[in-house]
Amino acid sequence: MKQKTLVLGVIGSDVHAVGNRILDYAFTHAGFRVINIGVLATQEEFINAAIETNADVLMVSSLYGHGEMDCRGLREKCQEKGIGDILMYVGGNLVVGKQDFESVKERFLAMGFNRVYPPGTMPEVPIKDLREDLGISEE
Amino acid sequence: MQAVLLIDFGSTYTKVTIVDLDTEEILGTARAGTTIETNIMDGLNKALAQIPEPSGGWNFVRKLACSSAAGGLKMMASGLVKELTAEAARRAALGAGARLLEVFSYELTARDLEKIIAAKPDIFLLAGGTDGGNKEILLKNAELLSTLPISLPVVVAGNKAAAVQAADLLRQRHAPVIVADNVMPDLGVLAVDSARMAIRDIFLSHIVHAKGLDKAEEFLEQIMMPTPAAVLSAAELLAEGSGSERGLGELMIVDVGGATTDVHSVAKGDPSKPSVTLKGLPEPFAKRTVEGDLGMRYSSEALVEASGRRLYDYLGWTDEQVASQLRLFKENPWRIPQTEEEAKFDAAMGRMAVGLAVDRHVGTIEVIYTPFGATYVQHGKDLTPLPVVIGTGGVLLHHPNALEILKGSLFDSAEPTLLKPQKPRFYLDKDYILAAMGLLREVAPQAALRMMKKYVVEL
Numbered sequence: 269m270k271q272k273t274l275v276l277g278v279i280g281s282d283v284h285a286v287g288n289r290i291l292d293y294a295f296t297h298a299g300f301r302v303i304n305i306g307v308l309a310t311q312e313e314f315i316n317a318a319i320e321t322n323a324d325v326l327m328v329s330s331l332y333g334h335g336e337m338d339c340r341g342l343r344e345k346c347q348e349k350g351i352g353d354i355l356m357y358v359g360g361n362l363v364v365g366k367q368d369f370e371s372v373k374e375r376f377l378a379m380g381f382n383r384v385y386p387p388g389t390m391p392e393v394p395i396k397d398l399r400e401d402l403g404i405s406e407e
Numbered sequence: 408m409q410a411v412l413l414i415d416f417g418s419t420y421t422k423v424t425i426v427d428l429d430t431e432e433i434l435g436t437a438r439a440g441t442t443i444e445t446n447i448m449d450g451l452n453k454a455l456a457q458i459p460e461p462s463g464g465w466n467f468v469r470k471l472a473c474s475s476a477a478g479g480l481k482m483m484a485s486g487l488v489k490e491l492t493a494e495a496a497r498r499a500a501l502g503a504g505a506r507l508l509e510v511f512s513y514e515l516t517a518r519d520l521e522k523i524i525a526a527k528p529d530i531f532l533l534a535g536g537t538d539g540g541n542k543e544i545l546l547k548n549a550e551l552l553s554t555l556p557i558s559l560p561v562v563v564a565g566n567k568a569a570a571v572q573a574a575d576l577l578r579q580r581h582a583p584v585i586v587a588d589n590v591m592p593d594l595g596v597l598a599v600d601s602a603r604m605a606i607r608d609i610f611l612s613h614i615v616h617a618k619g620l621d622k623a624e625e626f627l628e629q630i631m632m633p634t635p636a637a638v639l640s641a642a643e644l645l646a647e648g649s650g651s652e653r654g655l656g657e658l659m660i661v662d663v664g665g666a667t668t669d670v671h672s673v674a675k676g677d678p679s680k681p682s683v684t685l686k687g688l689p690e691p692f693a694k695r696t697v698e699g700d701l702g703m704r705y706s707s708e709a710l711v712e713a714s715g716r717r718l719y720d721y722l723g724w725t726d727e728q729v730a731s732q733l734r735l736f737k738e739n740p741w742r743i744p745q746t747e748e749e750a751k752f753d754a755a756m757g758r759m760a761v762g763l764a765v766d767r768h769v770g771t772i773e774v775i776y777t778p779f780g781a782t783y784v785q786h787g788k789d790l791t792p793l794p795v796v797i798g799t800g801g802v803l804l805h806h807p808n809a810l811e812i813l814k815g816s817l818f819d820s821a822e823p824t825l826l827k828p829q830k831p832r833f834y835l836d837k838d839y840i841l842a843a844m845g846l847l848r849e850v851a852p853q854a855a856l857r858m859m860k861k862y863v864v865e866l
């Protein structure tokens with residue numbers, strides 16, 4: 269089966285780079301083609317990268333607490349640019365402080381994300397979900 | 408004596424340079440109007456006749472030429488996303504010395520196709536999709552191009568998984584169609600060399616003939632490349648050196664013309680300060696940009712507009728003063744300044760053209776504030792530490808105040824986000840030989856380098 273492509277990046281004015289490198293390593297090892305656009309990534313960079321590389325999933329990280337603001341409108345822009353059906357996952361420390369995760373999740377789902385992860389999620393969790401959502405059987 | 412004849416068939420002038428490879432000296436330079444309508448050789452012979460012939464007549468060991476005559480190498484290009492493969496295609500075409508008319512992104516529209524038919528470019532560069540990425544755009548645009556009522560040379564430099572199929576579609580209508588490596592094989596990776604080579608191959612095999620320049624090839628060995636490619640090649644040689652002969656190091660060449668201003672930089676442009684994050688497409692080491700609205704002669708109005716307050720502040724003039732000067736230069740673009748005031752205006756215009764062209768060429772830095780202090784994001788090349796800026800082009804050459812004009816390329820503390828050179832040494836290509844030396848590089852690179860070091864003088 270054709271290798272699936274992920275666009276990975278840390279959105280907004282966020283410079284937390286360590287988790288991004290760990291995720292790059294983990295997803296690559298799990299057999300995905302990772303297009304890593306790094307930190308300080310704008311919504312447009314995610315979308316443009318996905319268009320050129322024919323990506324299957326946007327993997328959005330936000331660590332510094334402004335995730336909600338930075339992610340708003342991403343799904344709509346994807347629709348506008350002709351990739352409205354692309355899968356979108358988001359994780360990290362999405363909001364400031366310790367808020368009830370269920371309500372955070374609700375808000376990000378409403379923004380059009382397909383999967384939303386709480387702080388400290390290990391890479392195995394999204395890898396399993398990716399295989400399920402993309403219909404890849406584990407070798 | 409080993410005389411070499413070097414010719415630049417320009418859009419306006421045919422310029423000849425004769426050098427002696429033994430002494431590495433210029434034996435003569437001359438120019439005459441380019442005669443593309445009648446016979447390209449007429450202008451060349453007229454220019455040649457101005458250089459006194461030695462008693463035994465000329466016995467050239469090599470005769471080489473470049474050309475930007477008959478509209479230059481007109482190109483159009485297309486990619487998928489404007490900032491990605493379309494931008495990569497733009498850079499490939501400019502690096503090949505093209506006069507780039509337009510770059511399209513996404514699927515070509517009916518209007519885009521009309522523009523292509525109307526402009527009838529010499530070469531079309533088709534890009535789109537990274538390798539392993541989007542295939543549809545290359546195929547779709549190839550299919551659309553194959554419906555055109557005209558036949559064009561096409562270079563395909565997109566997703567390698569679709570390139571051959573796209574070329575097959577194109578061949579139903581166009582010839583020649585050459586497949587080159589993808590200009591963006593992976594996201595954010597620029598690989599323009601193969602496309603540049605393909606463009607040059609087509610230039611040699613087809614364009615020279617199509618433009619009627621091959622009449623000259625009976626006399627010459629070959630018209631080897633478009634003039635801007637020769638200048639860029641000279642810039643690379645002068646910066647990097649050749650074998651044991653050292654170059655000047657990283658540098659910028661500003662070519663101020665009557666209608667456009669070209670900027671070439673041969674420099675890496677990595678961040679010069681710590682903790683700067685680089686974003687955006689990487690820049691080619693040898694980079695060329697062309698500003699069609701920034702000429703000192705034919706585009707004076709656009710230039711005044713583009714420079715805005717800067718021009719008024721620099722001159723300290725009123726709107727009315729500027730407007731009346733502008734009228735004089737509009738009536739006669741090649742007017743020679745009659746008074747000191749006019750000379751001041753003329754120099755100021757040059758400075759603005761250089762300033763704006765370099766503004767658009769260099770990278771920018773953006774500050775992002777965090778509670779821990781500032782972090783910086785750089786797009787493009789940081790040329791603040793660049794040691795050398797060289798001026799060339801008809802306008803600068805004959806200008807009494809070339810240094811003043813070239814200083815437009817300097818970093819301005821009022822605009823600290825533009826990464827322009829801070830303390831460069833300035834040089835002038837006083838004999839206008841850069842294009843010729845780019846040609847000479849093809850046969851005698853070390854001699855070309857030494858001659859540039861001799862004849863390009865510090866100001």
Ligand code: B12
Pocket residue numbers: 281282283284285286287288290291327328329330331332333334357358359360361362363364365385387388389390391394777778779
């Ligand atoms: C190191 C660090 C920094 C460094 C970053 C250096 C660098 N270039 O990477 C510096 C000093 C620059 C920094 C700055 C700031 N930081 Co800081 N930083 C940290 C710290 C201590 C560690 C981050 C880290 O590297 N973790 C290790 C990696 C492996 O974990 P991770 O980033 O969380 O990523 C993993 C998971 O989250 C998950 N994941 C991440 N993204 C995604 C996406 C998906 C789809 C999935 C499935 C999973 C997933 O997988 C990753 C790998 O396992 C954390 C605290 C902490 N212990 O986490 C604070 C922390 C992230 N920083 C914080 C803050 C507030 C800031 C600042 C605003 C200033 C400040 N007051 O500290 C600035 C913001 C700068 C900016 N513009 O981005 C807060 C965020 C609070 C919030 N969200 O509510 C934290 C949580 C500290 C805290 N408790 O207050 N920081």
